[in-house]
Amino acid sequence: MDLLETLTQTPSVPGREGRIRKVVEAHIRAAELFDEIHTDAMGSLIAYRRARPENGAEVTSPRKVMLAAHMDQIGFLVRHIDEKGFLRVNPVGGFDTRNLFARGVRVCTRDGDLSGVMNPGGRPIHIATDDEKKKVPIIGDFFVDLGLESDDVNGRVQIGDMVVLDGPFREVGDYVVSQCLDNRVGCWAQIRAMENLKHHSCDIYAAWTVQEEVGLRGAMAAAFGIAPDIGVACDTTLCCRTPGVPEEDRVSVPGDGVSLHVMDSSMISDMGLIEDIEAVAAGQGIKCQRAILPRGGQDGAVIQRSRSGVRTVSFACPVKYIHTVTEMSHKTDLASYPRLLTAWLETL
Numbered sequence: 001m002d003l004l005e006t007l008t009q010t011p012s013v014p015g016r017e018g019r020i021r022k023v024v025e026a027h028i029r030a031a032e033l034f035d036e037i038h039t040d041a042m043g044s045l046i047a048y049r050r051a052r053p054e055n056g057a058e059v060t061s062p063r064k065v066m067l068a069a070h071m072d073q074i075g076f077l078v079r080h081i082d083e084k085g086f087l088r089v090n091p092v093g094g095f096d097t098r099n100l101f102a103r104g105v106r107v108c109t110r111d112g113d114l115s116g117v118m119n120p121g122g123r124p125i126h127i128a129t130d131d132e133k134k135k136v137p138i139i140g141d142f143f144v145d146l147g148l149e150s151d152d153v154n155g156r157v158q159i160g161d162m163v164v165l166d167g168p169f170r171e172v173g174d175y176v177v178s179q180c181l182d183n184r185v186g187c188w189a190q191i192r193a194m195e196n197l198k199h200h201s202c203d204i205y206a207a208w209t210v211q212e213e214v215g216l217r218g219a220m221a222a223a224f225g226i227a228p229d230i231g232v233a234c235d236t237t238l239c240c241r242t243p244g245v246p247e248e249d250r251v252s253v254p255g256d257g258v259s260l261h262v263m264d265s266s267m268i269s270d271m272g273l274i275e276d277i278e279a280v281a282a283g284q285g286i287k288c289q290r291a292i293l294p295r296g297g298q299d300g301a302v303i304q305r306s307r308s309g310v311r312t313v314s315f316a317c318p319v320k321y322i323h324t325v326t327e328m329s330h331k332t333d334l335a336s337y338p339r340l341l342t343a344w345l346e347t348l
């Protein structure tokens with residue numbers, strides 16, 4: 001859990017993945033998990049491990065398997081600094097503005113991080129009109145207050161600096177609660193799966209990709225470079241078994257294991273791969289579940305459509321309250337995720 005905590009607490013929004021890449025790279029280098037590691041021009045971290053069959057023999061023309069976990073999180077870039085020193089921000093990734101009221105934020109500048117508070121412009125409830133109370137603000141209404149004089153802000157903050165919401169990592173009941181479980185869980189599962197993987201007859205390219213939250217951009221370039229035979233997106237999915245959501249819209253069930261996306265709005269998984277993975281899960285007593293996400297996509301979509309097409313499947317950890325700072329994942333689902341990935345890769 002220490003590694004997952006570190007990953008969730010390292011800020012990195014689309015186009016600003018340097019910090020999280022450093023954490024992942026340091027970990028996989030220290031653990032000596034791969035034969036070669038490089039960063040591509042967009043910033044995705046790509047690690048290669050040659051086939052390691054059980055008998056130690058050379059594998060002739062091994063299949064290439066690409067794993068992809070996006071390492072960016074939804075956040076903002078500073079768009080404007082006003083004359084009073086308040087910041088306006090541009091979102092990078094999809095936010096529900098109802099989750100943005102009264103948030104602690106971190107503004108990451110070239111000279112270090114500044115703590116701030118985010119709120120929408122307008123009067124507080126005591127003095128608001130009835131009409132004002134009903135209005136749901138748009139992103140452009142929100143500003144960041146750094147508690148500093150405008151000269152000070154102008155000296156320290158630049159247009160384009162990254163802004164992230166702050167939310168701690170905690171264990172609550174059978175769950176882990178944190179910001180950024182989407183998708184530091186996928187980044188973590190990919191690392192843990194490779195740590196546990198001993199023998200495999202395929203060549204593995206593990207990619208920690210950039211700019212997923214703004215349209216699967218890093219995975220597109222990475223897939224072209226790798227040219228895989230099989231693609232595996234490692235991400236998260238909705239888990240809406242919560243009050244106010246009809247049972248048929250739950251998407252996934254907490255505690256039933258990692259989900260295999262049969263389809264989402266970006267991709268239809270290769271059913272042969274899903275059935276193979278389910279057979280491995282059944283054989284080894286590892287929990288997993290099927291899920292269909294009517295709206296939302298992930299990196300698998302662009303891997304599948306790269307070059308002349310790639311057989312692709314998507315692993316996704318159920319996450320409640322996704323895209324908030326209190327995302328929740330069941331510990332059973334977290335445990336099953338790298339376990340199933342390792343067990344299946346051993347068969348390839």
Ligand SMILES: [Zn+2]
Nearest residue numbers: 182183235236
């Ligand atoms: Zn994601």
